[in-house]
Amino acid sequence: MxxxxxxxxxxxxxxxxxxxxxxxxxxxxxxxxxxxxxxxxxxxxxxxxxxxxxxxxxxxxxxxxxxxxxxxxxxxxxxxxxxxxxxxxxxxxxxxxxxxxxxxxxxxxxxxxxxxxxxxxxxxxxxxxxxxxxxxxxxxxxxxxxxxPFGRDWYPYFMRRLAERPANLAFFLRSLRSTRSRIARNSASVG
Ligand SMILES: Cc1cc2nc3c(=O)[nH]c(=O)nc-3n(C[C@H](O)[C@H](O)[C@H](O)COP(=O)(O)OP(=O)(O)OC[C@H]3O[C@@H](n4cnc5c(N)ncnc54)[C@H](O)[C@@H]3O)c2cc1C
CATH class of the missing domain: 3.20.20.220 (TIM Barrel)
Known part of the structure; x- marks a missing residue:
């Protein structure tokens, strides 16, 4: 809304x-x-x-x-x-x-x-x-x-939501890092 x-x-x-x-x-x-x-x-x-x-x-x-x-x-x-x-x-x-x-x-x-x-x-x-x-x-x-959020305009939307509280950026980056390491670990075990 x-x-x-x-x-x-x-x-x-x-x-x-x-x-x-x-x-x-x-x-x-x-x-x-x-x-x-x-x-x-x-x-x-x-x-x-x-x-x-x-x-x-x-x-x-x-x-x-x-x-x-x-x-x-x-x-x-x-x-x-x-x-x-x-x-x-x-x-x-x-x-x-x-x-x-x-x-x-x-x-x-x-x-x-x-x-x-x-x-x-x-x-x-x-x-x-x-x-x-x-x-x-x-x-x-x-x-x-x-x-x-997803779709063509997910990024500006997500940034607006993050900007409501800049401390969220730290949460987000931590979460992104741990997801990336999980993906890397899974790819290594598949490879
Ligand atoms: C799933 C979802 C969908 C939404 N969709 C819409 C929409 O369609 N239209 C719209 O106008 N708004 C939308 N909003 C945003 C919403 O209106 C509020 O602006 C936003 O959620 C901040 O208010 P709050 O209820 O979280 O708490 P606030 O009153 O902002 O804060 C109260 C307390 O909640 C905690 N808190 C609040 N925000 C955070 C945070 N980001 N990180 C950590 N702790 C926090 C803190 O302890 C804070 O003291 C959406 C929010 C969510 C979660």
Missing amino acids: EEHRTVDAALGIGNTLRQDFPLTGNVLQANLRRTEHDLATLAQSYAAEAPARIRYVKGAYKESVQVAFRSKKEVDRAYQRGIDRLMSAPGLRPMLGTHDPAMLDYGLVAADAAGRTTTAWEMQLLFGVRPDLQQRYAAAGQTVRVYL
């Missing part, structure tokens, strides 16, 4: 595509004031037999105060309200796209309260970001999806 003017189009495309391709997902951004309403509408529109997949993020775009919450506190509160709504909506499959351990832990508690099993919702983190956290939650039985 990009900036707020694209939301109606993206939701409309998602609703249309889901009629033939039920696994199509949409992203919603907690920082947008409209999102609680969008979540409520989606929750009413889908049933448990064919839930809509919703990736729920805090929102990466600088938006005006008219359309968005701006302080971290407000965004975090909105994110938690959205988690509660998602977890208690049988017609939605929550996918929490965040690296914030406080929000992921909140998700665990909310899922438990709503009676969702670990396979009925997901945590989603970017490749290379907090791999320790990804492994810890996965080892505890949680569904964790690692997000890897």
Whole structure:
């Protein structure tokens, strides 16, 4: 999901595509004031037999105060309200796209309260970001999806995401180095 003017189009495309391709997902951004309403509408529109997949993020775009919450506190509160709504909506499959351990832990508690099993919702983190956290939650039985941009424009997209937090570059390079050594080891043993 990009900036707020694209939301109606993206939701409309998602609703249309889901009629033939039920696994199509949409992203919603907690920082947008409209999102609680969008979540409520989606929750009413889908049933448990064919839930809509919703990736729920805090929102990466600088938006005006008219359309968005701006302080971290407000965004975090909105994110938690959205988690509660998602977890208690049988017609939605929550996918929490965040690296914030406080929000992921909140998700665990909310899922438990709503009676969702670990396979009925997901945590989603970017490749290379907090791999320790990804492994810890996965080892505890949680569904964790690692997000890897691909396609022609993967590089500028990935750089924008890394630039949100330059410390990620170190994580990414470490992860790349260990993957390369694994590939080199495997090729040597095949050769
Ligand atoms: C899978 C996925 C898909 C996304 N898709 C979209 C999208 O379509 N549209 C959009 O607007 N935004 C998207 N985002 C970005 C998102 O909106 C946030 O800007 C981004 O995830 C940063 O917010 P946060 O929830 O991770 O935590 P923040 O509120 O930024 O940080 C809270 C705490 O989380 C931890 N943390 C956060 N980021 C990192 C990091 N990079 N490395 C290590 N620790 C960290 C730290 O402990 C930090 O104190 C996506 C994010 C993910 C994970």
